[in-house]
Amino acid sequence: MATQPIPIIDNLSPKVSPFWHRIFPANIDLAMKSIFGVWTAYFLVNALRAVLWGAPDHSHSLVTYLIKAAISVTVTWALYRCLILMGDRTARAVFILTIPTVFLALAVSYLTDFVMAFPTPVLEHISAVHNVPINMALSHFFDTAFVDYLILVGWGGLYLAMANSRKTQVALIHSRNLEKATRESEMRALRYQLNPHFVFNALNSVSSLIIDKKNGQAENLVDGLADYMRSVLIDDEGDMITVEQEIAQQVRYLEIEQVRFPKRLSFEVHIDDAVRHWKIPALIIQPLVENAIKHGVARSCKPVTINISAEKDNDRLKLTVANDGRLQAARDKTTGTGTGLANIKERLVALYGPAAALIAGNEDDDRVVATIIIPDEEQIFRNYCL
Known part of the structure; x- marks a missing residue:
């Protein structure tokens, strides 16, 4: 035909x-x-x-x-x-x-x-x-x-x-319109790929509380998770939200996780006024916060502080998630699937090409720092030619 x-x-x-x-x-x-x-x-x-x-x-x-x-x-x-x-x-x-x-x-x-x-x-x-x-x-x-x-x-x-x-x-x-539509579809697919990844980790937290017979905390966690997932998965705000909205969602997630780790988890948030309304992909720092809890809080017997900051650096947005501990090289699949970090990189490439970056590593004072560099909104879907 x-x-x-x-x-x-x-x-x-x-x-x-x-x-x-x-x-x-x-x-x-x-x-x-x-x-x-x-x-x-x-x-x-x-x-x-x-x-x-x-x-x-x-x-x-x-x-x-x-x-x-x-x-x-x-x-x-x-x-x-x-x-x-x-x-x-x-x-x-x-x-x-x-x-x-x-x-x-x-x-x-x-x-x-x-x-x-x-x-x-x-x-x-x-x-x-x-x-x-x-x-x-x-x-x-x-x-x-x-x-x-x-x-x-x-x-x-x-x-x-x-x-x-x-x-x-x-x-x-x-x-260019076709390329833009393709990139938008790719970005949306990557975000939908992240949703089951987040749900999987959230259900693990509930399961841990039930196994420990902390039924009251598990019930509170389920209620909090229901409200949180309703806000992040229904997609009312679209694929791009402000920095303030994104970090507010992560604060709600951290408050939920504090039910699971009441003595070991604390967090601090700092947002520069200049970047509060900067548009970024929804849930872009969610995997970083999850990793900070999974590899920092859950594996430590000491109190762990998670710091989330957003600031302007040379006309670019710098989103940072840091936590106490050391970043260990993954030796087997039991340490995680790597879906979250790979998802961040793929979404950044789909939106900004080489103008954005994800950097993760250890600092000298036993701190794990993950930083996302995002250009201004005008560079979304820009054609990058040599």
């Missing part, structure tokens, strides 16, 4: 009535502006020349140029219709601008002289007006037709260049 190509919608051309669309079925603005522009310029230049340096009968010359411009507009429109029939076939378009355009130029010159000469024969009219012998009138006619031919060919080349430029612009816009 043959597949039909998907047409590229031209959003650059103006919307017009069906009547004008039938007359100018393609690139109406380019066609009208170029046709009327070329022949209006032709009339004005020749009219000015006639008035300043030209024939004794200025009014006769002005009428001649006006009639010729009107006829040329119609003939050029016919040439335009022939060119659009060729579509992308350049060879045929070049052929039209060579052989058939010669006859169109002859038609323009003949019709102009015919209208001005009526009922006098055309050659006699040319001989009388231009003060040349009758045997030279035909040569003068062909000289005039050759100038008209050059103008028609020049217009044709101009129109084809502008039409190809327009087509390239439309294709580029379509390509």
